[in-house]
Amino acid sequence: MKSNLKKIQALTFDVFGTVVDWRGSIIREMKLLAREKNITIDAAAFADGWRAGYQPAMQRVRSGDLPWMNIDALHRIILDDLLKKFSITGLTEDEKIHLNKVWHRLKPWSDTVRGLKRLKKKYIITTLSNGNVSLLTNMAKFGGLPWDCIISAELAKHYKPDPEAYQMAAALLDLRTDEVLMVAAHKSDLVAAQKTGNRAAFITRPLEYGADFKNDISREKSFDLHALDFNDLADQLGC
Numbered sequence: 001m002k003s004n005l006k007k008i009q010a011l012t013f014d015v016f017g018t019v020v021d022w023r024g025s026i027i028r029e030m031k032l033l034a035r036e037k038n039i040t041i042d043a044a045a046f047a048d049g050w051r052a053g054y055q056p057a058m059q060r061v062r063s064g065d066l067p068w069m070n071i072d073a074l075h076r077i078i079l080d081d082l083l084k085k086f087s088i089t090g091l092t093e094d095e096k097i098h099l100n101k102v103w104h105r106l107k108p109w110s111d112t113v114r115g116l117k118r119l120k121k122k123y124i125i126t127t128l129s130n131g132n133v134s135l136l137t138n139m140a141k142f143g144g145l146p147w148d149c150i151i152s153a154e155l156a157k158h159y160k161p162d163p164e165a166y167q168m169a170a171a172l173l174d175l176r177t178d179e180v181l182m183v184a185a186h187k188s189d190l191v192a193a194q195k196t197g198n199r200a201a202f203i204t205r206p207l208e209y210g211a212d213f214k215n216d217i218s219r220e221k222s223f224d225l226h227a228l229d230f231n232d233l234a235d236q237l238g239c
Helices: 022-037 043-052 054-063 071-085 093-104 112-120 133-143 163-172 187-195 230-236
Strands: 010-013 124-127 180-184 199-203 225-227
Touching: 022 043, 022 093, 043 054, 043 071, 054 071, 071 093, 071 133, 093 133, 112 124, 112 230, 163 180, 163 187, 180 187, 187 199, 199 230, 225 230
Parallel strands: 010 124, 010 180, 180 199, 199 225
Antiparallel strands: none
16 A cells, blocks of 8 residues: 555545446336336436436536535436436336436445445445435445445535535544545546545446446546555555
């Protein structure tokens, strides 16, 4: 382990894409819905469209176009638009609520649980996600994710990459920001975390957007660690 990381006390984790396979999970549920309802759905396009609406929806909150609302509420706005776009009709309100909560039922990557358990032996491990507290809690229960605690941008009323989200996480843990290692598969998340004083660990998730998508997993000199997965990260941190 690098000597400049010896002061690290806690690891904060991005969740969507870093910890869980959102795309594969949503594709599976959309295919199941298509069979149940006897309808045709391009499940991959639907999953990609749902995720594509994520950043623009959060920007509408930042700009004041929408009042503060949690990710479940934003996901529902995006979902309602997608159902119209894909001409999916006949869902009851209860079915729409269940479908919207697919984000609570995302499956972990194959290395996630074992890697987290190893890291947990040495460090505090917690989420730092734009997902709301109930979403992250239900996801942990569903996927067996062994978090020490759940921290959400919802608590700061600021979505990442706003600096308030990263600063809030360190404050809640009673740590300095340089005692926190942000772990993410998204470079923009890590760059924003570094601006607040966090250390940065990049995790490669080449299949986040599917096998046909060229995901940027190149090394960045400014990041403290570059790991293939959570077990590789645990190895590098001596866990």
